[in-house]
Amino acid sequence: xxxNSLHRLGRLGATCSHHHHRPFTALRALPRSSSxxxxxxxxxxxxxxxxxxxxxxxxxxxxxxxxxxRLMSNAAATATATxxxxxxxxxxxxxxxxxxxxxxxAGLVFAIVVVGGLTRLTESGLSIxxxxxxxxxxxxxxxxxxxxxxxxxxxxxxxxxxNRHMELNEFKTIFYWEWTHRIIGRFIGAAFILPxxxxxxxxxxxxxxxxxxxxxTALLGFQGFMGWYMVKSGLSQALxxxxxxxxxxxxxxxxxxxxxxxxxxxxxxxxxxxILRQHKIATGTYPKEAAAMLNNPVLHRFRRFAHxxxxxxxxxxxxxGLVAGLDAGLIYNEFPFMxxxxxxxxxxxxxxxxxKPNDGGKWxxxxxxxTTVQFDHRTLAESTATLATALxxxxxxxxxxxxxxxxxxxxxGAVVLQVTLGISTLIYMVPIELAAAHQAxxxxxxxxxxxxxxxxxxxxx
Ligand code: HEM
Numbered sequence: 001x002x003x004n005s006l007h008r009l010g011r012l013g014a015t016c017s018h019h020h021h022r023p024f025t026a027l028r029a030l031p032r033s034s035s036x037x038x039x040x041x042x043x044x045x046x047x048x049x050x051x052x053x054x055x056x057x058x059x060x061x062x063x064x065x066x067x068x069x070r071l072m073s074n075a076a077a078t079a080t081a082t083x084x085x086x087x088x089x090x091x092x093x094x095x096x097x098x099x100x101x102x103x104x105x106a107g108l109v110f111a112i113v114v115v116g117g118l119t120r121l122t123e124s125g126l127s128i129x130x131x132x133x134x135x136x137x138x139x140x141x142x143x144x145x146x147x148x149x150x151x152x153x154x155x156x157x158x159x160x161x162x163n164r165h166m167e168l169n170e171f172k173t174i175f176y177w178e179w180t181h182r183i184i185g186r187f188i189g190a191a192f193i194l195p196x197x198x199x200x201x202x203x204x205x206x207x208x209x210x211x212x213x214x215x216x217t218a219l220l221g222f223q224g225f226m227g228w229y230m231v232k233s234g235l236s237q238a239l240x241x242x243x244x245x246x247x248x249x250x251x252x253x254x255x256x257x258x259x260x261x262x263x264x265x266x267x268x269x270x271x272x273x274x275i276l277r278q279h280k281i282a283t284g285t286y287p288k289e290a291a292a293m294l295n296n297p298v299l300h301r302f303r304r305f306a307h308x309x310x311x312x313x314x315x316x317x318x319x320x321g322l323v324a325g326l327d328a329g330l331i332y333n334e335f336p337f338m339x340x341x342x343x344x345x346x347x348x349x350x351x352x353x354x355x356k357p358n359d360g361g362k363w364x365x366x367x368x369x370x371t372t373v374q375f376d377h378r379t380l381a382e383s384t385a386t387l388a389t390a391l392x393x394x395x396x397x398x399x400x401x402x403x404x405x406x407x408x409x410x411x412x413g414a415v416v417l418q419v420t421l422g423i424s425t426l427i428y429m430v431p432i433e434l435a436a437a438h439q440a441x442x443x444x445x446x447x448x449x450x451x452x453x454x455x456x457x458x459x460x461x
Pocket of ligand 1 (some may be wrong): 004029117119121260267313316317319320321323324325327328329335340377378381382384385415419421422424426430438439442445
């Protein structure tokens with residue numbers, strides 16, 4: 001410790017040899033009383049010494065009046081403080097590389113949502129009838145293996161009721177859609193777990209970020225299970241018994257699978273954005289002007305509505321999952337009317353056909369009646385679009401930092417695009433490209449909303 005402090009002193013003198021001040025005058029002015037403390041002025045005085053002999057004499061003087069001892073303990077205290085700060089920084093501020101990794105993973109999640117949508121739209125989701133984490137990674141290689149795989153598929157209702165005409169080549173196509181979806185899922189698992197363990201072991205993540213990434217990874221595991229649980233509902237042999245049954249997965253499980261994907265995606269981008277924000281705050285690089293604007297109480301209401309907007313987008317997207325799960329986009333292919341008016345007849349929306357014994361009401365229409373489900377999706381989408389427009393108009397009167405304004409404008413654009421895609425998907429009776437773009441659009445809209453919410457977060461100044 002002493003050697004370090006002496007070294008520091010030596011460096012101070014050595015770096016200042018070009019100065020031509022009068023150090024002794026300054027040193028003589030130093031107080032001899034025991035209340036002396038090492039201050040910025042003292043440092044400046046020391047820095048101004050211009051030769052090593054002067055430095056030696058100054059040291060001698062300092063030693064003789066007890067300043068040296070205090071100086072040493074002061075240097076030691078500074079060193080301890082520096083170490084403590086470094087340790088604290090390690091524990092509370094996550095390295096930006098962790099955020100970039102999470103953004104990359106969010107990109108993968110976005111991609112798998114689109115591939116998942118395509119898997120559903122190409123009606124490929126039930127082509128692989130087993131679930132093996134490791135051995136399932138290998139697709140059939142020989143013709144014999146393909147035939148065996150096809151034979152397994154032939155045992156299930158989807159083939160028996162819908163695809164009896166199917167050739168091996170067509171089977172290969174639907175197999176590869178589902179296989180690709182599953183392989184990306186496994187890859188995402190590895191992309192979270194392996195670098196996550198590395199970053200955690202190197203101390204790159206704060207405790208909070210570690211917990212958050214662990215939570216997201218656990219949700220990923222749950223998503224794998226949800227995917228299989230969903231597929232199982234479409235493989236059920238009971239479908240063979242039900243007259244007029246369509247072999248498809250349960251719309252509830254499809255929506256739950258979609259909801260989990262949205263939560264994983266949203267959680268990942270939120271943690272990533274927060275890491276970069278915290279890092280900027282800790283290093284004092286958060287733009288001061290923006291920080292001051294964000295603390296303006298006039299933004300309070302706008303911030304609250306940005307959050308409500310997020311909840312509304314999520315609900316609209318989930319109702320979209322029900323539309324997709326029930327193939328409810330194949331009826332009422334017009335907009336804004338549904339038949340003769342904007343609201344279908346009450347008897348159709350609130351039908352007795354969907355009531356099961358012990359239901360105690362007609363609520364099941366909301367979740368199982370394609371007309372009602374489509375109507376709800378339209379209504380929620382119209383509310384989302386209306387709130388977004390109102391928020392956008394409101395934002396134009398507010399003093400917003402540039403980042404938040406760009407986020408708001410992007411969200412407005414995303415809403416317009418999403419509504420256009422939704423209406424087109426409906427009018428053209430769910431063509432694959434439009435429906436897949438509409439699904440991706442929902443995530444893009446959610447992203448812009450999260451960006452806005454994040455850009456509006458208060459910054460301590
Ligand atoms: C803010 C607006 C909207 C959001 C966030 C949204 C979101 C979604 C989502 C997430 C899906 C599920 C996709 C899937 O699982 O494959 C979906 C499906 C669907 N949406 Fe929307 N949607 C919006 C507006 C609209 C509008 C205005 C319409 C038409 C009036 C519409 C019509 C449809 C249809 C027909 C489907 C089913 C497509 C299929 O079977 O793949 N959407 N929507």
